[in-house]
Amino acid sequence: MSGMKFTRRGLIAASGAALMTPQILRAQEPGQAPREYSAEPPVSRNTSSFATQRWQDHFDSLGKGAIVADTTSRALHYWSADGQTYKVYPTSVPATEELTKRGYTEIVRKKVGPDWTPTASMMERFPHYKYMPPGPDNPLGTHAMYLSWPAYIIHGTHDTRKIGRRSSDGCIGLYNEKIEELFGLCPVGTQVRII
Numbered sequence: 703m704s705g706m707k708f709t710r711r712g713l714i715a716a717s718g719a720a721l722m723t724p725q726i727l728r729a730q731e732p733g734q735a736p737r738e739y740s741a742e743p744p745v746s747r748n749t750s751s752f753a754t755q756r757w758q759d760h761f762d763s764l765g766k767g768a769i770v771a772d773t774t775s776r777a778l779h780y781w782s783a784d785g786q787t788y789k790v791y792p793t794s795v796p797a798t799e800e801l802t803k804r805g806y807t808e809i810v811r812k813k814v815g816p817d818w819t820p821t822a823s824m825m826e827r828f829p830h831y832k833y834m835p836p837g838p839d840n841p842l843g844t845h846a847m848y849l850s851w852p853a854y855i856i857h858g859t860h861d862t863r864k865i866g867r868r869s870s871d872g873c874i875g876l877y878n879e880k881i882e883e884l885f886g887l888c889p890v891g892t893q894v895r896i897i
Contacts, residue, residue, distance in 0.1 A: 753772060753774070753775045753777070755770050755772065755779045757770070757779075757781045757785075760895045760897075761893060761895070764781055764782070764783050764784070764785055765783065765891070765892075765893050766783050766889050766891040766892050766893070767780065767781060767782055767783045767887065767888055767889065767892040767893070768780070768781045768892065768893050768894075768895075769781075769809075769856070769888070769892060769893070769894045769895070770894075770895050770896075770897060771793065771795075771856070771874045771894065771895070771896045771897070772897050773795040773796065773802055773804075773896065773897065774897070776792060776793050776794070776795050776865075776866055776867070777790055777791065777792060777793060778790070778791045778793045778856070778874060778876065778884070780884060780887060780888070782887065787887065789883075789884070789887070791876050791877075791880045791884065792865050792866055792876070792877070792880075793865065793866075793874050793875060793876055794859065794864040794865050794866070794867055794868075794869045794870050794873075794874070794875035794876075795867075795868055795869075795870065795874065796868065796870050796871065796872045796873070797868045797869055797870060797871065798868070801870070801871055801872045802872065802896075803851060803854060803872060803896060804896050804897060805895070805896065806893065806894070806895050807849040807850045807851050807854070807893075807894045807895075807896070808849065808850050808891060808892060808893050808894055809847045809848070809849060809856075809888055809889075809890055809891065809892045809894060810848055810849065810850050810890060811847075811848040811890065812845070812846070812847050812848070812885060812888075812890060813845070813846050813848070814844065814845055814885070815836035815844065815845075816836060816840070816842040816843075816845070816846035816855075816857065817833070817834060817835050817836055817840065817842075818833070818834045818840050818841055818842050819833050820832070820833075821853050821871070823871075824871055838860055839860070840860070841859065841860075841861070842855065842857040842858065842859075843857055843858020843859045843860055843875070843876075843878045843881060844858045844878045844881065844882060845857065845858050845878070845881045845882055845885040846858070846881075847881075847884075847885060847888060847892075849894060853872065854872055854873060855873045855874075856873065856874045856875075856876070856881070856884070856894070857873055857874075857875055857876070857881060858875065858876055858877065858878040858880075858881035858882070859875040859876070859877070859878065860878065862877060865877055874896070
């Protein structure tokens, strides 16, 4: 670096230019790259990076209510039967593609204070797993909504580090306070799509 001389004024000017760069980049249309660089249509996202969903893209009607669990953006979208309520919740999602089941199902049963029994495939991988009654160590948290697919559940979690991550064995997990809210909104028969 011989021959290079840094002055205080030069450093301030360079810092100012660097700080202004995000402002210059934000001057174009929000969420859109310049047309000559964008082959794909823009994806509408909120500040949490959840992709916006429309129930009409997934269901013919709202029925008793509708849920779309997006495993890519790790968000659960809920619409009430009358379409007046729309909520988005951060989730945990299955740890691997092999554990991720996608498609249409529905809520067939709900339980406050669920107990947990590991599945046969879990026991093969984790032989130390054992039955857990309701309580603070239970991996299903405070509320569970069972889907028509065996062993697939939308549930809470006491381990808040899991939310926003690939961390489950196939289930969709929410913060306990969020699953409690969603539990109260969803009757049995609420349609569910996991994408």
